[in-house]
Amino acid sequence: MSVEPARDEGVASVANEGEKVMPKGTDYLLTNTLARPRLLIVDDQTVNIRVLHEIFNELYDVFMATSGESALQQVTRFPPDLILLDVMMPGIDGLEVCRRLKASEETAHIPVIFITAHHQVDDELAGFEAGAVDFISKPINPVIVKVRVNTHMALKRQSDLLKSIAMVDGLTGVANRRRFDEVWPQQCRFCQEIQQPLTLMMIDVDFFKRYNDAYGHQAGDDALRKVASTLSQTFEGAFDPPAITDPPIAEAGSVMPMVARYGGEEFACILPGVDHEGARHWAERLLNAIRALHISHQGAPKGYLTLSLGVAVTTSGQMAAQALIEQADQALYECKAAGRDNFCLHDEAMDISAGPSMG
Template sequence: MNEKLNHEATESSTKRMIKNMGDIEQKILIVDDEKANRKVLKELLQDQATIIFAKNGEQAIELAKKHVPDLMLLDVIMPDKSGFEVIEEIKNDPVTMAVSVIFITGLANSDDEERGFDLGGCDYIYKPFKANIVIARVLMHLELIYQRKMLDSIAHIDALTGISNRRKMDAVLVDEVAANKRDKKQLLVAIIDVDFFKQYNDNYGHGAGDIALKKVAATFREVLKRPRDFAARYGGEEFVMILPDSNLDGAKLVMNNLMQALADKAIIHEHSQVSRYLTMSIGAVLIDGEQSTSPEQVIGIADRLLYQAKRQGRNQIVVETFFKTQAAV
């Protein structure tokens, strides 16, 4: 009877939590070399989140990078890599370092527990599994993760435009520069300035200016399609765009599409010196992963190229690749 009541209580709290979280989809990566354990955990948790499976450490790392789950249930003892080795790699990768990890183990050892927490684990679940304990702990951490993401989102969203703010941009730039060096790929960073925006505000009013900036921000949502493509309001009428794993042709296409998307909105600007509609200037740098470049240097180069675009007449793109200046496009 008590077991039934506990199960009903857990089920009730589960439904309340899911209702409070709305339609937010969360993902759990279950890592265990025993098929029976994976099956048990799936049956317990499949109603709470999308479940992904890995049967060894290498597969866990690969799937974590691919799916970036909210929570990982990680077996400590596995034949190829231990759970401790896996979490070290997960926590040292900018893409997966925020993934919460619960260790699952059949050994209740205080030294192992201490090591797991030191490496970044958030909890332990012991075998054999007790259904109510597994569900209660997983739900608790999913709710904490959800709340943390909501707070993080609020703290990193620009209140006017609804896209990311300067603080979020600074963090993303650091992570993407590091990832670009590690993966030996190419990263585009661009600063975008709305042309003659002071004159727009002076003549149409700051209320109209705010509406215009919202429309500019909307162009990023329309044009940027890949999951890691990123845009933020840098300050005032300036925006920053970050395109990981890019190339010159692809970057030019995206930037031209961005300018065209703004042109299609046909925002009247009779006091501009380059067009009767609102336009933008872009300074962009494409960084090769082989270059030893800091985030500060990257943003500094993009800023210099933006001013070059302004000096050359505005309403244009100036991009520099591997620190060799390209013609305006």
């Protein structure tokens, strides 16, 4: 019998899994739904863990914890898709673990199935009140436990998939505005917490109305698709998740860059861990990548499609999420006014500086 990850924390195996579900340069939520489902088994008796591990080892990536404390820690750092939770444990018991999970916005969506030796109605009621979706009684019947867990796992994965589809821009395939609005305040909080800089870029396709007028909306859509995929590809492989390791990453994928369609021909890039110097570097790279596409645009002075970028950077972490968006917007406006095909950087000193290629 192979129960190799039976160590309490399971941190080593969890860390490896974390890498697997976080391909570089992509959005965690979207890739996570394609990864193998993650099952967390919590029980103070390792013999019970062994039995369940045997049953689910082939279907899921199985993780384990032998105490409520350890379970809560693991769930926050590497959220599983489903939790099998023993009720009776020394220290924080199963009911309390479940209550705490349900009380937190980040973990409330994870289904919890209680494993209990009690068969009293009152016990089941207490479990459902704590937020469980189901009960499995000991001694464990492998067939019953398998069916119940598989059913709830399938429901959870379906809901994740729907959620991720609702967060993708239908035209370009990058994150949509709803996703941006969800991620941006989280990133602001996260970067402040870990005291890392954060860059926001607002990106506009130059003379896009003229492009549509000249080539038609079909061609306009094609151009937006090309721009979106080029923006995403530019960041691919360039961000290493372990770059921010101390304090530990609170949520897998939090240090990933994100490209979103903000609306119309406007895109937004969130670049965690990127300071002023990095922002200038990335702005130049994005501008060059789009220039290199050489998308013919007779309505533009240069004869091909270009971008304007408004960039805002915070290094203190004190900047409010909304204020940074306004700064990036203002920088974008300045960039447009100064002739486009360039970037403007708005820093905390409130002065705007143009990119080197301006003029």
